[in-house]
Amino acid sequence: MVARNSNNVDSVGERARTSIRGRSGKRPSIVRGHFPKLSDCAHFHYDTVDFGTLQLSLIDQQPEANDNAISLKDLRFLVKVDCQDREWLLHRSWEDFRILDSQLHQCIYDRRFSRLPDLSNIPSPESDVEATTMELAGYLSRLSEIADNKVNCGPALTWIEIDNKGQRLLAIDEAVINVPAIAAARAVKRHTAQTGDELSLEVGDIVSVIEMPPKQETSWWRGKQSFQVGFFPSDCVQLINEQRIAPNTSIRRKSDFDVGVPNVGTSSPLLARDQSLRSGLKRHSSLMGFLLTFLKSRPSRQRLKQQGILKERVFGCDLGEHLLNSGLDVPQVLQSCSEFIEDHGIVDGIYRLSGISSNVQKLRHEFDSGQSPDLSRLTYLQDIHCVGSLCKLYFRELPNPLLTFQLYPHFAEAVSEGTDSVRLLKIHKVIQQLPPPHYRTLHYLLHHLSTMASYSERTGMHVKNLAIVWAPNLLRSREVEGEGISGTDAFLEVKIQSIVVEFLLTHAHTLFTECPTAQTEG
Numbered sequence: 131m132v133a134r135n136s137n138n139v140d141s142v143g144e145r146a147r148t149s150i151r152g153r154s155g156k157r158p159s160i161v162r163g164h165f166p167k168l169s170d171c172a173h174f175h176y177d178t179v180d181f182g183t184l185q186l187s188l189i190d191q192q193p194e195a196n197d198n199a200i201s202l203k204d205l206r207f208l209v210k211v212d213c214q215d216r217e218w219l220l221h222r223s224w225e226d227f228r229i230l231d232s233q234l235h236q237c238i239y240d241r242r243f244s245r246l247p248d249l250s251n252i253p254s255p256e257s258d259v260e261a262t263t264m265e266l267a268g269y270l271s272r273l274s275e276i277a278d279n280k281v282n283c284g285p286a287l288t289w290i291e292i293d294n295k296g297q298r299l300l301a302i303d304e305a306v307i308n309v310p311a312i313a314a315a316r317a318v319k320r321h322t323a324q325t326g327d328e329l330s331l332e333v334g335d336i337v338s339v340i341e342m343p344p345k346q347e348t349s350w351w352r353g354k355q356s357f358q359v360g361f362f363p364s365d366c367v368q369l370i371n372e373q374r375i376a377p378n379t380s381i382r383r384k385s386d387f388d389v390g391v392p393n394v395g396t397s398s399p400l401l402a403r404d405q406s407l408r409s410g411l412k413r414h415s416s417l418m419g420f421l422l423t424f425l426k427s428r429p430s431r432q433r434l435k436q437q438g439i440l441k442e443r444v445f446g447c448d449l450g451e452h453l454l455n456s457g458l459d460v461p462q463v464l465q466s467c468s469e470f471i472e473d474h475g476i477v478d479g480i481y482r483l484s485g486i487s488s489n490v491q492k493l494r495h496e497f498d499s500g501q502s503p504d505l506s507r508l509t510y511l512q513d514i515h516c517v518g519s520l521c522k523l524y525f526r527e528l529p530n531p532l533l534t535f536q537l538y539p540h541f542a543e544a545v546s547e548g549t550d551s552v553r554l555l556k557i558h559k560v561i562q563q564l565p566p567p568h569y570r571t572l573h574y575l576l577h578h579l580s581t582m583a584s585y586s587e588r589t590g591m592h593v594k595n596l597a598i599v600w601a602p603n604l605l606r607s608r609e610v611e612g613e614g615i616s617g618t619d620a621f622l623e624v625k626i627q628s629i630v631v632e633f634l635l636t637h638a639h640t641l642f643t644e645c646p647t648a649q650t651e652g
Contacts, residue, residue, distance in 0.1 A: 175448035181296030311338035315367035467521035485516025576638040597632035
């Protein structure tokens with residue numbers, strides 16, 4: 131199963147239109163795919179998310195059940211989704227809700243921040259359906275309050291049937307996508323899809339035709355364009371190789387004939403030559419049409435990730451996606467590098483001085499290949515700084531930095547408060563909003579850097595120096611990176627980053643407690 135974008139379903143529960151005007155208006159029947167279960171989706175994270183506001187609510191009605199026998203596997207709850215001024219309905223089971231809750235708290239939210247009930251601890255709904263319905267209604271209400279652009283987990287958004295831009299996803303059968311085309315056509319008239327099973331065409335678009343019934347049966351053809359499969363009126367397209375030479379037709383071209391030569395019939399050698407040229411042009415046109423269709427239908431990188439075909443390497447892969455796929459609590463790169471540096475890296479300028487580039491790239495390649503390199507080799511013991519450079523490189527190449535793009539303004543605002551006690555409370559509150567993989571990794575990294583700061587007399591790397599060299603790798607602003615600012619503004623941004631990281635390092639042991647005020651006052 132694959133999912134595709136659809137901008138054609140505009141209302142709740144809209145069904146495909148089957149307007150029949152005599153026999154010519156009837157469309158061939160198709161088998162629709164079922165939307166994939168969240169547990170069956172390949173796990174991936176979107177690099178960017180911008181879907182605006184999202185509202186989820188439970189339709190006020192009793193869940194559906196089969197044969198009047200309410201059981202856990204038969205319960206279906208009706209969920210209303212409202213995103214970007216569009217609404218649609220979802221049918222989700224109790225188990226679907228539990229999987230969604232688990233996914234959200236693996237990748238996106240800490241339970242202390244989300245305050246969403248842990249559905250795994252709630253008894254199955256056979257005992258009290260009404261109470262369970264009220265529980266889920268409250269769950270969706272709270273989720274609507276906190277759901278924002280931090281929700282970049284692909285399977286979680288697939289559960290809601292939206293992509294990272296807030297466009298609705300519809301399921302189509304992957305077998306339909308793979309049906310070979312029987313012809314290529316070019317749109318000669320514009321057609322705007324009126325229902326979800328139609329294709330919208332602009333003049334000049336190339337369509338792969340997969341069903342072409344006789345006109346006396348129906349005027350609708352079926353084809354595919356990119357990842358969309360649907361119907362379109364046959365009179366809106368022209369087959370790329372449908373132009374044929376009528377028999378006994380005289381053809382005259384000034385480029386082929388001398389002026390004054392009379393018209394010739396089909397038996398003329400000159401006409402045979404012209405027909406041969408046309409045949410070659412037709413074959414060339416068909417090949418070009420096929421290539422255009424192939425290029426337009428090539429799946430995007432994000433689509434390949436969604437289907438589980440493309441798996442990101444370690445470097446440059448989203449942190450939550452990497453940790454869930456690898457089954458680790460913190461990145462192996464961080465764990466291996468920090469242990470090595472604490473054992474062998476108590477040297478002057480650790481994390482400030484750069485290692486040999488070729489050694490850094492060798493280590494990177496080994497980690498990307500799924501190996502755990504032997505850092506005790508003489509090559510690395512003689513170039514300890516290459517391990518420190520590698521560790522910083524890993525965090526610098528995260529698509530979403532450790533402290534996340536979304537929380538950058540909150541960190542900047544928190545450190546601008548007047549007193550340390552107020553700053554501590556503010557920063558602690560912001561840290562609780564970090565996705566669990568980021569929270570665990572930050573805790574591990576700060577513990578390691580605090581350990582290294584305790585050796586500042588031997589390394590020259592006290593808290594302030596460590597904050598300066600680490601800040602650009604941990605905290606970045608999407609707006610600053612996009613605009614490419616320089617000069618005074620860039621200096622101020624670097625200063626804010628350093629202040630935030632220095633504050634985190636200074637209060638590392640306090641920030642990761644339940645009640646930071648009690649420790650500061652004590």
